[in-house]
Amino acid sequence: METLKIGDRPVGPDEPTFIIAEAGSNHNGDLATAKELIDVAVDAGADAVKFQTFRAEDMYVEDSGEVEYLDDDRSIYEIIESMEMPHEWVPELYDYCTERGIYFLSTPFDVQSSEVLSDYVPAWKVASYTSSHHPFLRKLADTNKPIIMSTGAHELSEVRESVDVLESAGVSELALLQCVAAYPTPLEEINVRVVELLADEFDVPAGLSDHTLDPVTAPTTAVALGASIIEKHFTLDKTMNGPDHQFALEPDELDEMITAIRDTESALGTDEKSVLDVESELHDKARRTIHAVDDIAAGETLTTENIKVLRSGEQEAGLHPKFYDEVVGKTAVRDIQRSSGIQWEDIDAQ
Template sequence: MTSFTIGDRQVGDDSPTFVIAEAGSNHNGDLELAKELIDAAVDAGADAVKFQTFRAEEMYVEDSGEVEYLDDNRSIYDVIESMEMPYEWIPELHDYCRERDIFFMSTPFDERSADELAEYVPAWKVASYTSSHHPFLRYLADTDKPVIMSTGAHELDEIAESVSMLRNVGVSNLVLLQCVAAYPTPLSKINVRFVETLQNKFNVLTGLSDHTLDPVTAPSAAVALGATVVEKHFTLDKTMEGPDHQFALEPDELDQMVSAIRDTESALGTGEKHVLEVEEELYEKARRAIHAVRDIEAGDEFTTENVEVLRPGEKDAGLDPKFYDEILGETSARSIQKGDGIQWSDVR
């Protein structure tokens, strides 16, 4: 697996990291706020902005109780129900994304939501908690879209089962994202090296779905280890009401993350080694060479007293240092001034 396309974007080893700005449910039920989130993702330079499309009745049993991390007295069912994105938003958000030249994506959590999204998204993003829901994965596979799947809260053998199932039903364009299902995730627990483990184990493109509060460290480390997709939650304001705002990046942090990813890509380079144009001056002036440290007359012997290995600066460089021992004991073919580089033509 080296690359494939999402929309008109190449995703893979030789392409820029595909950055997904995860708006999730941080629209707070306000369509205009959802559009402001899109604007912020565009301003930061993200490739895609992603929402979440679900219905509480398709996610939780109704008497589901509370979840501690949400710090909300309501049941998780009621919280999820309050976060639902209206289906009628989907075409409008898609069109607005197209106007702003950013991909519209949204994670479906059930078949009905997938049906509503299918016409509008270039790829499926599978949430961690859905990654072992094989019937649903098969449902998504029937659409022939690329699949980007998070792996939080799952063991390696469970991930292997889902990957095998997806391959068996014809999904070849697959990205697996390292993810830790903790909101926020402590930086010491993000385990970015698992990006490499996923690559080596499954021979697929890999990436990171990051819930740490740091906008730079984990995404940059993941890119350095070969991540081709990075996803991160963002919001317009961490102090807004709602369960996903506090651990999300604000717009300036999202911008910082994208910049750090692009800088990391630039710093990684090609993996090849050549003398670069930016090195040429010091290549000529600072690489050591064999030079006279005293005036030498024709017929004089080259010794450790009259030739040394030095940086030439503005002088014409002499022979490479590897020839130093070879010329010692030889005699000079001409008069050489102190500081001049020793050439083979100077050796009798």
């Protein structure tokens, strides 16, 4: 499986999980709030902070009606229109992210937005609802940037069609994210195992775009299953006005999530089985070897009564337990003190 590169950061198997702190539209139209969100993402240790760049007229039909989950009397068109991020923010947010040492990302939802963002983002994040917009995918492919694509509200066959479109358009750096289009997503519906499915089916780095309320369970489970990317919404305060705040993480929860992901990576370690340095003391003192349990004089026979397989402690270790049956019945060729480890040179090997 090939890795992709976001800026200078390789993303894929055997690399640290790339963590995207999704600010989305939780700036509430205020540039200072957007910068404060960047600060929170930096302080928590995220690799990238992501916003959303769109225009309502390019997302929904004007007579779009309401969406029940938002519990808002306005039409979805009016809600989206109120969440638009000014295009003139983009270079300023990019500069601020660069100054703070975090990657700036923003999801484009239309061609105009992608053109505004193109000089400022190191990769494209494709939203779930845009992932089957094949003409738009081809437009993004023309930029030769890596693409991270969410897959919520799509069947596997539809994901395959979109991947085929991207690959036919020359995209060689692609990652896919399991996502469930429910805000919030019940934990029992997040279906993290799809991360493995996407990686196996498409041979690309896979990850999770998580909308559950729990800051730890789904992200760390995904990392344990091989996720290369984790994306999660966050906010300054869940009680702020706006459709995306209530299911987003607050700053302390974002910090908790990222700490848990890094701890999970540490706990996973490698697939190499060997004696580790931290085990060295107990390797020497607690593993069992063959020891004398009585003083044994030269010429005396070693028996099940005068030798046992015991932990060595600070005594010199004896022979491996696998030689016990071979040692029983042998004759000591020199005096062996009680507790000493039995060595080959202590016995008649004939």
